[in-house]
Amino acid sequence: MKRLLQWVTRAVLAFDWPLLALLVIMTILGMTIMHSAVGGTDWRFADQSRNFLIAFVAMWIAAMLPPPLLMRLAPYIYVAGVVLLLGVEFFGETSKGATRWLDLGFVRLQPSEMLKISVPLMLAWYFHRNQGRLHVLDFVVAMALLALPFALIVMQPDLGTALLVFVSGFCVIYFGGLSFKLLAPLTAAVVIGVGTLVYFETDICQPDVDWVLLHEYQKYRVCTLLDPSSDPLGKGFHTIQSMIAVGSGGVYGKGYMMGTQAHLDFIPERTTDFIFAVFAEEFGLYGGVMLLVLYALLIARGLAIAVKAHTHFGRLMAGSMSMMFFVYVFVNVAMVTGILPVVGVPLPFLSYGGTALLTLGVASGILMSISHYRPLRS
Incomplete structure (x- = not known):
């Protein structure tokens, strides 16, 4: 009985109550708007209810794991995620022109989602391990650890997930000690690139222009953003x-x-x-x-x-x-x-x-x- 009470106490204390209160409100809102979006309580509404329950259990399990344990597991989780991404590259299932899923027989996975957590875990472990003695080479290694899964996800192609993985990993690198001065050239390059894109939009959005680094559908998404009326019933x-x-x-x-x-x-x-x-x-x-x-x-x-x-x-x-x-x-x-x-x-x-x-x-x-x-x- 004493052990049970200790376990219950530990489970209750695992929650951050202000964060949990916000998540409960978001869950209620999510199910409310889902009910409206599907027009009732069809299978999608029922599935989303189940998804929220699974997510809550996953949140509770993660909350029970102490940070030192997460830190010890970080390299293994990262390696497993990269291996699964390589599996997608060679053995993945293709749907709607993208290869993002891996069928392991007993479960069907989208490994790129896992990298949103495993990449920052790995980088946080790396910077914690090298705390107080960081050099330029350490940031180069960190960028390589980030670039590998990012490139594999872009190749699927899944630009949205790749963007989230990159940002979550880059934030760790920045918070880890990357100088803000080094971001100025990158910011300037982005501003110049966007300005050039907008200025030359008429020329570079022609069908015969190849953007090289982007897939054709990604090119049309950008061009459609600049001028949605160019294809109002399509892109x-x-x-x-x-x-x-x-x-x-x-x-x-x-x-x-x-x-x-x-x-x-x-x-x-x-x-x-x-x-x-x-x-x-x-x-x-x-x-x-x-x-x-x-x-x-x-x-x-x-x-x-x-x-x-x-x-x-x-x-x-x-x-x-x-x-x-x-x-x-x-x-x-x-x-x-x-x-x-x-x-x-x-x-x-x-x-x-x-x-x-x-x-x-x-x-x-x-x-x-x-x-x-x-x-x-x-």
């Missing part, structure tokens, strides 16, 4: 219809389950990538702002955990997981509102999908683990 349809839905919601919204764009099937992928358009149409500007405030509170809680973490590993991991949440939200909302091209990034806790929810659950559990961990004093 530009997603962006145009989602922007119409967001704008038609107005300030107060049309009301729950009253969105015409969604329920007349004008919004493509309304349960996954474009669910924010459904939300904005039904709840308007006020609802959209309140949703973004909830995300901001979630990210702020993660950063607060990072600041108060008792180990360098904990600070790096908590900072990386918080920034991963930020990139999820920023890219999805920017994609739906026509600021960024369509890259297939879900909206955290609202979009349908078990794999992404599992990743978010594990990330939340790691934040909780870091929050309640107290090193033993010698």
Whole structure:
């Protein structure tokens, strides 16, 4: 009986209650808008309920694992993830022109999702191990550890997931001590590149122009972003219809389950990538702002955990997981509102999908683990 009480106490203390409260609110919102997006309680609604339950269990298990154990497992998890990515490259299943899945017989995996966690884990372990004696070579090695899985995911191709893996890993490198001065040339190159793209859009978006580094469908996504009206019934349809839905919601919204764009099937992928358009149409500007405030509170809680973490590993991991949440939200909302091209990034806790929810659950559990961990004093 005593051991049972100790186990229950440990399980309860594993939760970070402010973070858990925010996650519960996000879950309620997610299931509410999913009910509207699917028009009732069909199999997708039931599946998403199951996905949330699995994600909660994964979060609880991750929260029970102490950071020192996570740190010891980091290299093995990273190697396993890279091996699975190589497996996808040689033996993966192709669907809709992309090879992202690996069938192991007893389970079908999308290994790239696993790298969103394993890459920052590996880099946090590396910088913790070399804390206080970092040199330029250490940052070169860290970039190589990040570049390998990033390149393998881009080759699938899965630019959205590759972007999230890169950002979560790069945040660890930056928080680990990378000088801000080194980012200035990169920022300048991005600004110049975007400016050049916009200026020469008419010439470089011609069908016979090869962008070399990007696949043809990725090129058309960028060109469609610059001018959605160039293909309103094809490549530009997603962006145009989602922007119409967001704008038609107005300030107060049309009301729950009253969105015409969604329920007349004008919004493509309304349960996954474009669910924010459904939300904005039904709840308007006020609802959209309140949703973004909830995300901001979630990210702020993660950063607060990072600041108060008792180990360098904990600070790096908590900072990386918080920034991963930020990139999820920023890219999805920017994609739906026509600021960024369509890259297939879900909206955290609202979009349908078990794999992404599992990743978010594990990330939340790691934040909780870091929050309640107290090193033993010698």
